[in-house]
Amino acid sequence: MRAHATGATPTAIAVLDRVSVRRYATGQVILDDIDWTVGAGQHWALLGANGAGKTTVLRLIGALMHPTTGTVDVLGHRLGRVDMRELRAHIGLVSSAQKVPLDATAHTVVLTGHTGTVQPLWRTYGSKVRDRATALLAELEIKDLADRAYGVCSGGQRARILVARALMADPSLLLLDEPFNALDLPSREDLIDAMHRLATTRAGLATITVTHHLEELSPAIGHVLLLKEGRVLTSGPAEHVLTGEWMTQCFGRPIEVSRHEGRWLARSGRVRPAKP
Template identity: 70%
Template sequence: MAGATVEDTEGGPGAAVVLLRDVRVRRHTTDRLILDGIDWTVRPGEHWALLGANGAGKTTLLRLLGALMHPTTGSVEVLGSRLGRVDVRDLRARVGHVTAAQRVPGELTAHAVVLTGHTGTVQPLWRMYDDEVRRRAHRLLAELDVEELTDRPYEVCSGGQRARLLIARALMADPALLLLDEPFNALDLPSREDLVEAVHRLAEGRPRLATVTVTHHLEELSPAVGHALLLREGRILARGPVAEVLTDARVTACYGRDITVTRRDGRWAAYSRRRTEHPAP
């Protein structure tokens, strides 16, 4: 039902990767409240889905987690550092951020694209990449199952291949938090499934890594996703274990449309029930 909230599990081991308390973000040009009263904890090894309709505040929330902006009020702690009390440039280097809108020179080879993750630059800084750094880039290409692309220019890689290269790039800094901002955008079915599998293997192979995935489609969530947060008009509608959050009633309330949610073999799907017209008596 609307307004229902599943509480975060606060008893997990280890310090929080993300800790938000009573966070509000107000757009200064219009005084519009973008996020309102956000409380959220993400712990090491947790994998979250961040869901909501367009305009719900997902992008703003992700920008807070990536230390790309500050809240208007409330506190945001990322990797143990509170925004406003830390050099955000250092903090950003410890958070992996993947978005399809990321600028990448098309002529760079796949290996060079991954290398730029070491320096956090668009263009390679070749003098900064010693043999060990180059070997690490090769290992990440193999981990994301795109090692055969090593010498292929980025511009001729498919959308799914590019998404996996950007994830490998983000992992060069060995982040404790990985933000995936609609990484499946415009992928065909085989590419989507390849990426889902790659993200699942990544979660299994890195037990301390926490991830937050923004998506519009439940089908894009890997079986590793164990928590979900639903946003509606800047407020949290529900958060907690996926089985408690991704229900027909809560997803319907989130999107304002009659939604049926199903789960099979750890994968999710959602569809809108057909609206039928009832003739007047």
């Protein structure tokens, strides 16, 4: 059973059609028969237990790998028929695992998003590019960090710097791979607020957020895809997918889901042992 979105269909930003991924060496099935469409301006959460295939799906949409079978179209280009490096330049990616020089200033880190490099390529950063980096820091409300070394910034500040860096290419698609990893409560809330502002001010921007915690989803998240053991369990509007029934099926233990002022909360009840 799958839930489906209703209403007018937006322009497709990413389309996975009957996609499967297998490891050739072992024959292990990572993804099996995945169908998924992300529309312009939609904000999706990608949820599932460890090993469900979330990272692989994100790598496909991020033009970092090809499927074993099926087709993947991103920003109107089909993987296998396009230069993956050029396509990646138009996709924003935020991950806590990204390598960034710790001694570089926040402004410099954001500048590297223009060239998609780890180290800055100073000759390519004209005044307009530098001004754009400054404007993005201001948009993420961290302009005061411009001259601060990335390595001494807090986890939440680093996360927002990486979001600003990802926006340098003015992407239509922004991928967030567990961006809240290891953030404390205030830092988490700052990042959630920032993502909510982006969703309301950038009408055409589509986002996909991978996380393990419903509490990390901003009120802007309107759609959810649940993965289980490499297959789509269900997908569709958040209010149809984020239910105790679906979450219990997805994670294999009793889960209660509630919502307050647009924010989601999940808690797991005690698993009672079977009667002898």
